[in-house]
Amino acid sequence: MSSRNSSLHSAASASFPEQLSTPLLTVESLSCAYADHLIVSEVSFSIKEGEIACLLGPSGCGKTTLLRALAGFNTVAAGSIVMQGSEISSMAATLPPEKRQMGMVFQDYALFPHLSVADNIAFGLKSKNRIERNAIILSMLELVRLPDLSKRYPHELSGGQQQRVALARALASRPRLLLMDEPFSNLDTEMRKELSLEVRDIIKQQGIAAVVVTHDQEEAFVISDVLGILADGKLQQWGTAESLYYQPETVQVAKFVGEGELFAGVCVSPTRVQTELGLLEFAEPLLAEPILLAAQQSVNLFIRPADISPVVCTEAHTKAHTKARVLSREFMGEATRYNLQLDSGRTVSALVRELLPFKIDDVVGVDVAVHRPIVFPV
Numbered sequence: 001m002s003s004r005n006s007s008l009h010s011a012a013s014a015s016f017p018e019q020l021s022t023p024l025l026t027v028e029s030l031s032c033a034y035a036d037h038l039i040v041s042e043v044s045f046s047i048k049e050g051e052i053a054c055l056l057g058p059s060g061c062g063k064t065t066l067l068r069a070l071a072g073f074n075t076v077a078a079g080s081i082v083m084q085g086s087e088i089s090s091m092a093a094t095l096p097p098e099k100r101q102m103g104m105v106f107q108d109y110a111l112f113p114h115l116s117v118a119d120n121i122a123f124g125l126k127s128k129n130r131i132e133r134n135a136i137i138l139s140m141l142e143l144v145r146l147p148d149l150s151k152r153y154p155h156e157l158s159g160g161q162q163q164r165v166a167l168a169r170a171l172a173s174r175p176r177l178l179l180m181d182e183p184f185s186n187l188d189t190e191m192r193k194e195l196s197l198e199v200r201d202i203i204k205q206q207g208i209a210a211v212v213v214t215h216d217q218e219e220a221f222v223i224s225d226v227l228g229i230l231a232d233g234k235l236q237q238w239g240t241a242e243s244l245y246y247q248p249e250t251v252q253v254a255k256f257v258g259e260g261e262l263f264a265g266v267c268v269s270p271t272r273v274q275t276e277l278g279l280l281e282f283a284e285p286l287l288a289e290p291i292l293l294a295a296q297q298s299v300n301l302f303i304r305p306a307d308i309s310p311v312v313c314t315e316a317h318t319k320a321h322t323k324a325r326v327l328s329r330e331f332m333g334e335a336t337r338y339n340l341q342l343d344s345g346r347t348v349s350a351l352v353r354e355l356l357p358f359k360i361d362d363v364v365g366v367d368v369a370v371h372r373p374i375v376f377p378v
C-alpha cells in the first residue's frame with residue numbers, strides 16, 4: 001500500500017477510540033502461491049473485534065486464495081497471519097483450521113446433503129452434550145429465521161434458506177471470526193440485497209468479526225465496515241466504502257467502486273479547471289495531495305456519470321463547446337442514463353434521477369456538478 005493509503009487509514013483510525021485497541025486479526029505482508037505461481041502478493045491489513053471487512057476484486061484476483069489462507073486451508077508463501085497476538089500462519093507453520101476459532105461459509109454453501117438442517121448445524125458441536133447441542137441448534141435456527149425447518153434436508157430448501165443454514169452452521173461453534181466466500185453469488189439480485197443486509201445484522205448481533213469475499217461492489221458496500229480492493233493479487237487500497245469512493249488512490253480503484261471517466265484539464269485557479277466538459281468550478285480548492293493545485297497545472301479529473309447532466313442547450317453551451325448530441329437514452333426506473341456525444345466527438349455517460357424531456361438526436365447542453373472532485377496527477 002502507498003504511504004498516502006496508510007496515512008488515510010491511520011487518520012480514520014484516530015477518530016474512533018476503540019480502533020486503537022489491539023486488532024483481532026493482522027495480516028502482514030502476506031503472499032500466497034500455488035507451486036511457484038504467486039497469486040497473492042504482500043497483502044497487509046488488520047481487523048478489529050466486531051468489524052466486518054470485505055475483500056472486493058475481480059474474478060481470479062486471489063480473493064478465495066487469501067480467504068483460504070486466513071482459514072488455514074492454504075499455507076502461505078511469505079508473511080504472517082496473527083490472531084489476537086498469536087501467529088497462526090507463517091512460512092514456518094500453519095495452525096489447523098479447527099484450532100483457529102473461525103467459521104467458514106463457502107460459496108456453494110457446502111451443506112451435507114445426507115444430513116438434516118439440525119444435523120448440519122450440529123456438525124461442529126461434537127464436544128457438547130445433547131441438551132447443549134439442541135439449545136444451540138434452536139437458537140441458531142431462530143437467529144437465521146428458520147425456526148420450523150430443522151428436519152428438512154438441503155435439497156428441500158431454497159438457495160437463500162441453504163445460505164442461512166450454512167451461516168447457522170458456521171456460527172454455531174461461536175467463532176471469533178467468520179469467513180464468507182462469495183456468500184450471495186448464487187442468489188437472485190433481490191435476494192442478494194435482502195440477505196446481505198440481514199447477514200450484516202446477524203453478524204453484528206453476534207458481536208463477531210467477519211471477512212467477506214465478493215466481486216460485487218454494491219454487496220461489499222452494504223455489508224462491510226471496511227473494505228480492501230484486491231487486483232492482480234495486490235491490495236490496492238484499504239478503507240471505508242466512502243473513502244474508497246471519494247478518495248480513490250488509483251484510477252483502477254475509482255473505476256472498481258463506481259463508474260467514471262478521466263478528463264484531462266488545466267487549472268485556471270485552485271477552484272476552477274478547464275476541461276472538455278467546460279470550465280468546472282468547485283466549492284473547495286483542488287488538491288492533488290499533498291499539493292494545492294495552482295493555475296496552469298495540468299490535472300486528470302475523474303468524473304462519474306451522476307455528476308453529468310443534459311440540460312437545455314443555451315448560447316453559453318454553444319460558445320463553450322459544451323453541447324452534445326443524445327446518442328441513446330435508457331430509462332432504468334430510479335434513474336435515466338443518457339449517452340452524449342460532445343462537440344469534440346467524445347462520448348460521455350450521464351446518469352440523472354429526474355425525468356428529462358430529451359430524445360435521441362436532440363442537441364443538449366452538458367452541465368457538470370462535481371461535489372467532491374477526484375484528482376489524479378498527469
Ligand SMILES: Nc1ncnc2c1ncn2[C@@H]1O[C@H](COP(=O)(O)OP(=O)(O)OP(=O)(O)O)[C@@H](O)[C@H]1O
Nearest residue numbers: 034039057058059060061062063064065066182215
Ligand atoms: N488449487 C489451485 N491450484 C492452482 N491454481 C489455483 C488454485 N486455486 C486457484 N488457482 C488460481 O489462482 C488464481 C486466483 O484464484 P482465486 O480463486 O483465489 O480467485 P478469486 O478472486 O477468488 O476468483 P473468483 O471470484 O472467480 O472466485 C486464479 O488464477 C486461479 O486459477
